[in-house]
Structures are given as C-alpha cells and as structure tokens.
Amino acid sequence: MTRREIRRPIAIGVTVLLIAAGCAGGVSREETTAAIAQLGADDMAALVPVSREATDAVTDACASGQPGDVEAAADQVAVAQTRWHETEAWWMGPATDLRANALVDWPVNTDDVDELLAAAEPVTIDADYLAEFVGADTRGYGAAAYLLDGAPLDDRACDYATAATVLAASTIDEVASAWTESTDAASYQEQLTATGGLDAVVNHLLTLLSSRESAHLGARSASIERVLFGADGDSGLAVMVDDDLAARLRVEADRMVAVAGPVEQPSVEQQSAGFEEAAEALRATVATEVVAKLGIKVTFSDADGDSAG
Numbered sequence: 001m002t003r004r005e006i007r008r009p010i011a012i013g014v015t016v017l018l019i020a021a022g023c024a025g026g027v028s029r030e031e032t033t034a035a036i037a038q039l040g041a042d043d044m045a046a047l048v049p050v051s052r053e054a055t056d057a058v059t060d061a062c063a064s065g066q067p068g069d070v071e072a073a074a075d076q077v078a079v080a081q082t083r084w085h086e087t088e089a090w091w092m093g094p095a096t097d098l099r100a101n102a103l104v105d106w107p108v109n110t111d112d113v114d115e116l117l118a119a120a121e122p123v124t125i126d127a128d129y130l131a132e133f134v135g136a137d138t139r140g141y142g143a144a145a146y147l148l149d150g151a152p153l154d155d156r157a158c159d160y161a162t163a164a165t166v167l168a169a170s171t172i173d174e175v176a177s178a179w180t181e182s183t184d185a186a187s188y189q190e191q192l193t194a195t196g197g198l199d200a201v202v203n204h205l206l207t208l209l210s211s212r213e214s215a216h217l218g219a220r221s222a223s224i225e226r227v228l229f230g231a232d233g234d235s236g237l238a239v240m241v242d243d244d245l246a247a248r249l250r251v252e253a254d255r256m257v258a259v260a261g262p263v264e265q266p267s268v269e270q271q272s273a274g275f276e277e278a279a280e281a282l283r284a285t286v287a288t289e290v291v292a293k294l295g296i297k298v299t300f301s302d303a304d305g306d307s308a309g
Helices: 029-064 067-085 110-118 127-133 140-148 155-180 188-193 197-210 217-229 236-240 243-260 269-294
Strands: none
Touching (some): 029 067, 029 188, 029 197, 197 217, 197 236, 236 243, 243 269
C-alpha cells in the first residue's frame, strides 16, 4: 500500500512570540526559555483539533462506506500523522513519560496489522485493546492509514482504524494537557520556564539530530527549526548566541531542511542519506558551540528508543 501525498493545513492557535530585548540590547535566559516553552505548548495545543478531525473523518467514512469519504479520511489521517511529527522537537517531558510515539505513530508492521484483522479475538478492536495488548507497530496512524488504503472497509477494519485514531488522539490530548495544566505539580511549560529548562530543550534537540530513523524527515526538520529560530524565524535559541554563530546555525539548518524534502511527503532513501550528513553538521555545532555559549549541561536521554517514526 502506498503513502499518500497530503495538503498541509494552515496551523491554528500557534502564538508567534517575539522575545523582548533585555538590558544592553541582549536577551535574558529567562525570556528565551519562557518563549520556547510557550511555543512548545502552543504547537502541542494546535495538534489536538487536527487529531480529532482525523478520528471524525474515519468515523464518517465507516458510517457512509463511500469511497470518497474513505479517501478523505485517509488524507486527514495523513495530515494528523505529519503534524504529529512536526512536534518532534517537543517530544520530551510528557511525550517521553507517556511513550507517546509508541501509541501515536510508530512505524507500522503491516503483517501484524493483517494478522490482528484476521484474528477471531478480540471480537471488537477498541482503543483500550490496542493500548494494552498489541505492539507499537500495530496501532496508531500508520495502522489506520494502512487499513484505509484497503478500502472498501468491513466492520472489523472500521473498528480497528477508528480505534487506532482514537488512541492517537487521546494520547496527543494527554500530552498537550500536560504542557499547560497544573494539577498536583507544575505544568510542563512551567517546569521548562524554571531554571534549567534550556538544558532539557537542547539535550532533546541533540537526541533528535542524532536520530536517523524517520519517514518524516521534513516534518522533523521543521520542528528543529522552530526551536532554533522560533515561529517567526527571529527568536528561539539563536537569539542567545552571537551573530556569527546564529548565521552558521541558519546555513546548516537550511541545508538540513533542503535535503529532508517537503514536510508533507515521506522521506526517500536518497533524502535520508543527505539528511544524515546535514543533521550531523548541525548537531556538532549545537553540541559544541551552542552548548558552550549557553552553559548547557549535556546529559544522556532516555528517549532514544522513542523517536522512531
């Protein structure tokens, strides 16, 4: 089955934050951290309605059974899948704690999907069953996309595709809520804004730049750009370094984006090879010069196994 080319919708609800100038024309660490934390919260919040639209589209397609509705549902699932990977730079904190990508969009194993589809048990495949009893490669948007490409859908395939999108959407909602909602502890946005927040951001960025396993390199590159340069292209981590280093980060990031390919299209082998070299060049600059300039404490990440996709 083939991956679909999608039309990316205009992001909604994302606040463009300009970092105010501090004393003597500089910017403070606190202002930068707060702006980056706000951007992460906004990006995750903007993803919630997109994930719900994918679930609604699958539900409608199953109710009507019309080929046009099934195709529209497949397109909407592809949109949600891509938008999820555009938040890869924020897959720390809540996303790591929940092992979110293993529920939302781990690379699909189509043989396992077919096996579950053909099995007599469970009688009904729902989101709880997918969360508890199947592997990461048998659920999420990848499984839903595969099932929708097999139209016409029978009742079991519809249950499965719907459950996969429900699980993805509920996980995204939980991650987004953890960024902004304070219950027994501070929200993740508040935690990042506190002292040491930039350490978590930069360490995750280094992990992301070291990872080569993704079918969504364009989306990943876009998320990395947002951390480095903000939503407006003139904020992010780059405002805390000198002009020469910021310019070199821009050149290296542009090269990475160019070889990664369009956000909306899955990566091909040639793009992946070029991406590895470009991402490594950017990673080296961040790991040495940015880390030194910002006084970042580099740590090992426990999220290395959760970035596939």
